[in-house]
Amino acid sequence: MTKLNHLIGGEQVEPASGDFFESTNPATRQPLYLAARGDAADIELAVAAAKRTFEDPRWRDLSQTRRGHLLRRLGDLIAENAEELARMETQDNGKLLREMRGQLATLPDYYHYYAGLADKIHGDVVPTSDRTVLNYTSREPLGVVGAITPWNSPMTLTSSKLAPALCAGNTVVVKPSEYTSATLLRLGELALEAGFPPGAVNVVTGFGAEAGQALVDHRDLAKISFTGSTATGSRIAAATAGRFIGSTLELGGKSPNIVFEDANIPNAAMGVVAGIFAAAGQTCIAGSRVFAHRSVHDELLDRVSERAERIRMGDPMDEATEIGPLAFEEQRDKVAGYVDLGRSEGARVLAGGRSSDGGLGGYFYEPTILVDVDNSMRVVREEIFGPVVAIMPFDTEEEVTRLANDTEYGLAAGVWTTNLARAHRMAARLDAGTVWVNTYRAMSPMSPRQGFKTSGVGVEHGTETMKEYTRLKSVWINT
Ligand code: NAD
Numbered sequence: 001m002t003k004l005n006h007l008i009g010g011e012q013v014e015p016a017s018g019d020f021f022e023s024t025n026p027a028t029r030q031p032l033y034l035a036a037r038g039d040a041a042d043i044e045l046a047v048a049a050a051k052r053t054f055e056d057p058r059w060r061d062l063s064q065t066r067r068g069h070l071l072r073r074l075g076d077l078i079a080e081n082a083e084e085l086a087r088m089e090t091q092d093n094g095k096l097l098r099e100m101r102g103q104l105a106t107l108p109d110y111y112h113y114y115a116g117l118a119d120k121i122h123g124d125v126v127p128t129s130d131r132t133v134l135n136y137t138s139r140e141p142l143g144v145v146g147a148i149t150p151w152n153s154p155m156t157l158t159s160s161k162l163a164p165a166l167c168a169g170n171t172v173v174v175k176p177s178e179y180t181s182a183t184l185l186r187l188g189e190l191a192l193e194a195g196f197p198p199g200a201v202n203v204v205t206g207f208g209a210e211a212g213q214a215l216v217d218h219r220d221l222a223k224i225s226f227t228g229s230t231a232t233g234s235r236i237a238a239a240t241a242g243r244f245i246g247s248t249l250e251l252g253g254k255s256p257n258i259v260f261e262d263a264n265i266p267n268a269a270m271g272v273v274a275g276i277f278a279a280a281g282q283t284c285i286a287g288s289r290v291f292a293h294r295s296v297h298d299e300l301l302d303r304v305s306e307r308a309e310r311i312r313m314g315d316p317m318d319e320a321t322e323i324g325p326l327a328f329e330e331q332r333d334k335v336a337g338y339v340d341l342g343r344s345e346g347a348r349v350l351a352g353g354r355s356s357d358g359g360l361g362g363y364f365y366e367p368t369i370l371v372d373v374d375n376s377m378r379v380v381r382e383e384i385f386g387p388v389v390a391i392m393p394f395d396t397e398e399e400v401t402r403l404a405n406d407t408e409y410g411l412a413a414g415v416w417t418t419n420l421a422r423a424h425r426m427a428a429r430l431d432a433g434t435v436w437v438n439t440y441r442a443m444s445p446m447s448p449r450q451g452f453k454t455s456g457v458g459v460e461h462g463t464e465t466m467k468e469y470t471r472l473k474s475v476w477i478n479t
Contacts, residue, residue, distance in 0.1 A: 002033040004181060006042055007188040009049035010198020016041035026094040026325040027316050027362040035181035038206030040214035046202040047218045050144040050171040053199030068118030071167060074194035075111030085183055092180040093151050094325040095279055096316045103156055110159040110445040114167035134477045139470040141169035143222030146215045150228045151177035151327050152282045154184055160460045161225040168469040174203045175212050179328050181205040221245060230454045248458035248468050251451055252383045253411030256404035257287030261295045263416035269303035275414060275440040277367045280323050281387035285412040287440055289380060290391040291400045297393040308351045308367040314358050325362040326386060332363035335386030339368055342379035348372040375406050405431040410452025414440045
């Protein structure tokens with residue numbers, strides 16, 4: 001079986017321990033490759049390589065315009081290799097090839113957007129009371145950035161960190177999820193091919209408790225940028241707290257999707273289905289709590305359950321498939337466990353509710369609708385991260401605002417209404433970093449996003465995130 005080494009200082013590096021671990025295709029359970037099992041020794045090498053490159057005048061003094069050219073080239077190379085990358089990620093995490101092709105069509109935009117920003121990072125001249133004194137600010141890169149990412153969208157979620165980090169002149173050590181190592185190693189190779197110096201992008205594969213923890217604990221890390229569960233994010237925040245390094249944490253969610261009586265119900269039903277069943281519900285922004293106004297509740301339920309029962313489950317490589325497997329066995333078991341828990345809490349399973357091998361021997365779970373549920377139940381409060389939606393009626397705008405906000409999370413929210421004033425009111429009152437009205441899942445590297453409450457700290461995307469990858473210096477010169 002193919003063995004994948006770390007990418008450190010531009011070289012393929014075998015793990016210091018000599019250990020590899022197996023990655024399998026979740027649709028078929030077939031082994032895919034062996035990835036290097038990174039530990040503190042490998043992280044030490046990678047951070048040292050990243051630090052050397054950060055201090056090397058060939059990178060440090062490279063003009064911002066040139067940095068932009070490199071990012072543009074990397075985006076172009078991703079576009080040229082899109083089909084290969086899409087197939088690799090589908091095999092790794094089971095996401096539909098159709099969906100991956102769509103993601104790959106926009107992934108170059110992340111690099112092209114920050115390519116355009118690279119030569120626009122600058123400070124200001126600040127007014128002083130004394131004309132003989134000049135005070136100006138500059139924005140400097142931070143140093144070595146650690147990027148730790150999950151398995152559900154490895155390339156997109158890592159690019160949200162890599163592109164702005166490199167744009168600002170930092171160097172990066174990436175630690176992919178242990179379930180999806182291959183595409184990020186390939187991304188690192190493409191960065192080299194684009195002309196980034198060896199050591200600008202390093203990739204150390206391995207487990208969270210080993211390579212991940214060693215990266216978080218490394219004394220030379222200037223910043224940690226993490227996407228993953230709230231539980232891990234909380235551990236990382238605690239581990240880095242005393243070192244006062246920057247951290248961007250993009251965490252979990254339990255997002256409400258609210259359908260008012262004045263909504264276009266067929267569109268809202270499609271939005272509810274896409275919001276929860278896309279990527280088999282394995283998205284942080286999954287609209288997993290649906291609140292439908294009592295007067296349209298039954299119609300919505302009929303439409304959503306009718307669609308859920310027709311969703312074609314199967315081989316993610318097949319263009320006709322609409323829902324693929326969950327990414328690995330424990331993930332499938334976790335989802336099944338939550339549905340069983342829901343049943344024991346009194347929920348009724350209106351559609352789905354069963355594991356399946358998808359006819360391929362893989363880790364599938366049927367699109368599932370839970371009714372007779374309320375905010376007191378764990379299935380409504382906790383992130384399931386699977387194709388399971390809880391649908392509940394409500395009577396008034398006040399009530400639904402309270403119910404939607406009654407959660408520890410605050411990542412995203414959806415609202416379906418044709419009343420413009422209500423749309424603005426809800427957008428203002430919902431306690432979520434992203435609010436979609438009459439749409440769901442819209443996202444762009446241009447649009448900043450932030451998780452509220454336990455869904456995160458810091459901003460990703462847009463110009464706003466550049467503040468998180470630079471530090472501000474104030475210079476006073478007495479002439
Ligand atoms: P996870 O927290 O288990 O793992 C994420 C990453 O952290 C992996 O690379 C893992 O190896 C690493 N890790 C685990 N323990 C670590 C430790 N002690 N120190 C350092 N690194 C460690 O999450 P997951 O299961 O891979 O991903 C699913 C979660 O990610 C969900 O909660 C989902 O909502 C969240 N997510 C959030 C966003 C967002 O933008 N807010 C996007 C996608 C996924």
